[in-house]
Amino acid sequence: MTTTHVYTHIRRYVCLGLVAAAFVMFGLPQQVSAKPMPQSQERVIAQSAQEAVALFDSFTELSAADRSDVFSALVADIARQAAVFLGVDVRLTQQSWLRADMAHKLALMNDLTQLGVPYKINAATENVAFDCSGLVAFAWGKAGVALSRGSSAQFASATLVKVEEAQPGDLIWRPGHISMYLGVPSAVLQTPYLGRSVELQKMNDRITSWVKYANPLI
Numbered sequence: 001m002t003t004t005h006v007y008t009h010i011r012r013y014v015c016l017g018l019v020a021a022a023f024v025m026f027g028l029p030q031q032v033s034a035k036p037m038p039q040s041q042e043r044v045i046a047q048s049a050q051e052a053v054a055l056f057d058s059f060t061e062l063s064a065a066d067r068s069d070v071f072s073a074l075v076a077d078i079a080r081q082a083a084v085f086l087g088v089d090v091r092l093t094q095q096s097w098l099r100a101d102m103a104h105k106l107a108l109m110n111d112l113t114q115l116g117v118p119y120k121i122n123a124a125t126e127n128v129a130f131d132c133s134g135l136v137a138f139a140w141g142k143a144g145v146a147l148s149r150g151s152s153a154q155f156a157s158a159t160l161v162k163v164e165e166a167q168p169g170d171l172i173w174r175p176g177h178i179s180m181y182l183g184v185p186s187a188v189l190q191t192p193y194l195g196r197s198v199e200l201q202k203m204n205d206r207i208t209s210w211v212k213y214a215n216p217l218i
Contacts, residue, residue: 042115042200045081049112052078053142056106072098075105078112086200088184096183097168103143103217104169111139111169111180111189114198119191124149130191132178135198136171139180143169145216151178158214166213172203174211181213 052074059067076094083093097105117130124134133154137147147154155173168183179190186203203211 041081041085045078045085045200046113046115048074048078048081049109049115052109053106053113056109068102071102071105075109078109082112082182082187082200083184086182086187086202088187088202093182093184093187100167100169100183101217103145104167106143107139107145107216108169108180108182108189110142111135111198114138115189115200117191117198119194119196119198121194130198132191135191136178136180139169140216147216151176154178154216155212155214158216159218161213161215161218163213167215171214171216172211173214174207 056071075097079094079097080090083090117127120129121131123129123131124138133149133151136154137149140147151173155171158171166181168181170181172179172181172188179188182189186208188201188203190201191198
């Protein structure tokens with residue numbers, strides 16, 4: 001990408017950042033939930049996340065504050081896409097994602113880049129295949145946090161938090177499985193088992209009632 005293209009994107013996303021900030025401060029339009037999108041929309045979300053990560057990595061000439069503002073604009077837009085896909089509250093999702101610290105945002109964005117990548121046991125190869133703990137280790141590794149493999153080991157190395165305190169990107173654990181929290185009740189990013197892929201999902205009420213949440217940073 002040329003410098004001209006980079007700064008064109010910067011101008012675009014600074015504007016988006018101002019809009020996103022206004023939404024958080026003053027509220028979104030009244031229609032904050034929508035009919036879920038078709039499965040092909042996951043590919044669109046993955047592409048948006050890939051662009052966000054690539055642009056964040058290219059913003060080396062920006063100050064830390066400006067870099068954060070531009071990235072937050074991208075995060076807000078992808079939060080909207082994910083919320084509409086899942087049929088959850090758009091405003092709540094955007095507010096939750098924007099409040100998350102930078103490491104959580106980066107882990108979440110990197111995880112989203114892998115939407116549609118197939119499940120394979122003991123796999124952790126970008127754009128090829130993942131199992132549940134491989135996906136979590138990949139995403140947090142991209143955010144600068146090294147996690148071991150294995151869902152129980154990952155959960156044990158993080159700090160248990162209440163769901164009310166959990167950030168998007170935190171771990172959701174139950175025996176034999178680990179996934180990433182999306183910041184709104186029951187919404188997860190995961191790769192569940194053979195025949196499925198990295199996907200956005202809503203846990204059913206039974207599972208939601210007994211899973212545990214953990215923060216890898218504390």
